[in-house]
Amino acid sequence: MVSELPPRSRRAWLMFMWVLIALPPTARAQSAFELLARGPELGGLDVPRATADGVAGEGTPPALASTALFAASEVTAAPGSDSRASASDAPVLGGADVASSAGESAPLSGAPSVMPAPHPAPPGADVLSPGQAPLPPLAPRPSFQVMPVAASVLPGLLFHGLGPWLAGDGHTAKRLFALEGTGLGLIGLGLVPIALTGASRRTIAPLYAVTLAGVSTFGISALANLYAVTSPAFDPGMPPLTLPPLELELGYQYVNDPAFDYSHFVSLGAQARFESLRLEGTARIAPGEGNTQVRLGGGYRLLGNPERALRGSDGSWLDAEAFGLFHRFPTEGFTVAGAEVGLRGRYAMVRVSPALAGSFAEVSLGASFQGYSYMGAVDDGNLHDQLLFTFGYGVWLGRGGPVRGDAMLYYDHRKDGFAGGSRSRAGGVVGSFGLRGRALLTEDWGVAADVQAGGAIVGRLSLIYAVGGEP
Amino acid sequence: MGAVLALLASGCMRPAENRAVRDSKVGRADSGGMSLEVEDGLAAVRSLAAGELTLWGNAPAFTARATLSGDARSDWLVTVRNAMPDAELVAQVEGGEVLAVEALPQALPTVKAWRVGLPAGAKVRFTVAPPDWQAREPFRFVSLADVQEALPRVGDIYARMRQDDSVRFILFSGDLTETGSQEELLEFQSRLEAGSRIPLYATLGNHETFSNDAEAYSALVGRGSQSFVFRNVRFSVVDSSNGTLDPVVEEQLEGWLAASRDGAHVVSMHVPPQDPVGLRGGGFANRAESAGLVGKMAREGVDLTLYGHIHSYYSFTNAGIPAFISGGGGAIPETFDGVGRHYLVVDIGADDGLREVSLVRVD
Known part of the structure; x- marks a missing residue:
């Protein structure tokens, strides 16, 4: 590559490389960051204004405050320690990485125009609140067209x-x-x-x-x-650094299905997160009509960081899931109960292309096995199996601040949910489509919403209360 | 986005509603000095002109009420296609007088024609039925579905059926043709009349909806959802071609179920509520809806359920009701099932209920 440069450019290039080598790593990182700091994206609210030893001076531009923080972090590294190793853990080098990559990502034909924004691994989690960790500065991004x-x-x-x-x-x-x-x-x-x-x-x-x-x-x-x-x-979101150990959910669900009398449901939910285990429970109860659905189960993380420790992860994971379902239909006169197992995975699309940073694809595959119990003198000993399959494309919400969550457009193949499958000219083969979002807006409170359209229209809005977790 | 999804979904929530509404118009016509209404829409009016009425029967026995204008012709030719071979026409003026009817020679087994004199200005009740339609003895019928693109070869099936003189009619569970166009349906009917010695009473399948939401089917065949009684056994066919029952149809079915709570009752539809191969999911779009439906049928004492849509043979139960899928009319067959083209022969009686269901292979 260098040999293709003209002699004058080659000399300039060699000079530049010598300066880079001669500079200490801290100075290199600072230079790179300052370069980036001139970009418009870095002036956003995401960049913490507090320095390691106090509040940034009055009038200090956020970018400079951040620079001071990063420099301070590095200065506190143990003398004699491998500066490269210590730097690689520092957010500033997250930025430096982006910066150096950004050089590659200059809008060249056939090359990535946006670089991934990997999670920073901030030095000393005790310095900053995990919920408000500093963000990597954004690389120069193409303009909206x-x-x-x-x-x-x-x-x-x-x-x-x-x-x-x-x-x-x-x-x-x-x-x-x-x-x-x-x-x-x-x-x-x-x-x-x-x-x-x-x-x-x-x-x-x-x-x-x-x-x-x-x-x-x-x-x-x-x-x-x-x-x-x-x-x-817009600024692409990023996977949350951590999620609380327990989330409780209370909301309202509306269902419009001409085949059923019910419409209004109370929606309850809870999620508990352990190391690699996640437990979930939901209940949908129609107070007037009596329809009640209870779903209990959870997932075990096979690949990827646990949800309570996503720091350093690009948000990709694979879970094994198992749930039990109980659904009572008093008006229609039957109850269904069963179990389902499957795999669910999420893939950070930045792995496909840097331009897709902030988005993910999610796919699940499984099967359910259910039995029906009918009221009256009706005997049915059948075990009904079902293919469970979903896929979706989503975005992470928030960039390291208190806002943590995601939103996803999805397809759900299951036919035993409130939305059911689409009633189409192909019969009942096609499932339902939906859009759902879930986000913590503060450390303690959040919202979840879901709109689904299959044979029925389902809308759900819930308030989330997060319990515990790091302050 | 939610609004877009809602708009998209609204078209999928009651896709069969138009057909259910259209059903109520089947069997009605007003032309040539006669206003006609076939009770329960059990026959489609193919033509009505001065002195000439042609119906396509969609039940072994049905009645129609005709109101003649003051200047209507008195001599009428009444033709019923797809009729029971031994069907008779009884024409009775409301209030008592039974009118003289002259049966014309039959060119085809299922095409019946009569000359009848109708007094101008009168209200006349027609009954078209075989003599034994109100008996209680057991009888035999055929269950068939899913001919679709195999229409040119359907004669083989009729030829096989002709080997059994005891079957009275064919109950067809949808997908007569590939696209439900008028041309295809007319070809289906002409092949039926040419090849079969018994009539075929049908409900529509999802393939019939491919052409203008089954408008041609309604005009040429009749209702997608209807119920008739033959030898005190009730037959109800319902339009499930979108993997659901429209609430209008479900309400009709509830009435038919209640009417035959203590009698023998056969229910047929195209898309089965529950696919016995659940992973395939060829049943209703909503499993709760299907469970509610089969539970309701079971509580009302339905004796037999017959389905199509899946191109093979399955014998199973839904909510304890004997259930059969017989999609062996020739449409792309399910491979590795060892069945091929086939139909079912069902023996049933008013007092005995379901007696036997036999699989008959055609190839």
Whole structure:
């Protein structure tokens, strides 16, 4: 690369490299950060104003205050310790990493235009509140452009790399085209044999899995296409650094389903987080009509950081889940009870392309086994199985402050929920679609909302109270 | 986004509503000096002109009320297609007088025609039924579904059925054709008349809805949801082609269930409430709705449920009711099931209830 430079540029380059080598690491980091600090994004509220030893001086620009903090952090490193190692743990180097990467991410054709914003690993968690940890400064990001956004909708929903490609981000475009192609291929690989075999009971399970994998890949690439060109309009969120050990939830759920008399539900929920174990319980109760659904279970983290210690993680994880379900329908005269098991995973889309930083894809696959008990002299000894499958595309909310959460557009294949499946001309094969969000707005309080449309419309709004956790 | 989702969903919440409303218009016509209403919509009016009425029967026995204008013609040709081969027409003026009816020679087993003199200005009640329609003896019928793109080969099935003289009619659980277009349905009916010696009474399937939400089906065949009684056994067919029952249809079904609480009752629909292969999920869109439906049918003493949509043969129970899927009309068959094209022969009686269900292979 250097040898391709003209002689004058080569000399300048060598001079620059010598200066960099001659400077102590702290100075290098500071320089990089100061460079970044001139960017408009760094003036945001995310950057803490407090320094390690007090409040930033009056009138001190936030960026400079942050610089002071980072410098102070580094100064406190033990003398003689490996400065590179200590620096790698410091947020300033998170910024430095971004800065150095940002050099690569200058809008070059075929190269990432936005760099990932990995979690900072701040030095000494005792210095700053985990809920208000300093954020890595954002790398220079491409400006928002209307045309790529419009094109990402039409015809971008058919050509999934079109939006980024028009925005000059060939790297993301290629990845999304590849994802779309993979999705379409999998759909064909599953759907064609399903049609040819008449959805045979002998082969439907693997073929269905392949088809749904294709549908999810296709759907995720479609939404990623849209996200890649809309995200320059806002600061991308990041995974929460930690989540509280216990969250309690109280809310209201509305269901509009012409097949049922119920409409209004009290919604209750609780989540308890341990090391790798997460326990969940929800209840939906229609006070007037008596319909009651209780779901209890949890998940065990197989891959990725536990939710109480997400620091340093890009937010990707894989959980094994198991739930029990009890649902009583007094008006319709039956009760259903059963169990379900499955895997649920979340993948930070920044791994696909830096332009997708702040977003994630989530997929789950499992099965449920249920039995029905009917009122009256009705005997049914059947065990009903069901394919459980969801996929979604979401964004993290918040950037290291007290606001922690996510929002996701999703598809849910299950037919035993309040939304049910879509009543379509294909019968009842297609599931439901929804948008849900969940966020802690302060250290103690948050909200959750969910809108789902299948055969019924379901809306739910809940207040969350977080118990415990780090101050 | 929520509003968009709501708008999208609103179209999916009651997709069968228009068909349920349209059902109420089946069997009604006003033309050529006659105003006609087929009770319970058990026949579709194919044509009505001065002196000429043609119906497509969708039940073994049905009645119709005709009101003639003061200047209506007195000599009428009444033709009923898809009729029981031994069906008779009884025309009676409201208030008593039974009118003279002349049966015309039959060219096809299921096409019946009569000449009848109708007094102008009178109200006449027609009854089209075989002589034994109110008996209580057991009888035999055929259950079939899902011909779709195999329409050119459907004659094989009718030929196999002709080997059994005891079957009275075919109860068809939807998906007569691939797209439900008028041309396809007319071809289905012409092949039926040419190949079958017994009529076929149907409900529609999701493939019929592919063309203008089954408008052609309503005009050419009849209601998607209806109920009739033959030999004191009630048959109710309901439109489940969207993986749901519209509330209007469900209310109708509740009435039919209550009317036959103590008698034999067969319920048929296209999409089964519960797919016996749950992972496939070929049943209703909402499992709670399907459980509510089968529970209701079980409590009301339904003897047999017959379904289509899945192109194979399944014998199972739903809420304890014997249930069969018989989608063997020839549409892309479920492979590795060892069944192929097939239909069911059902023996049932008013007093005995369900006696036997037999699988008959065609190929």
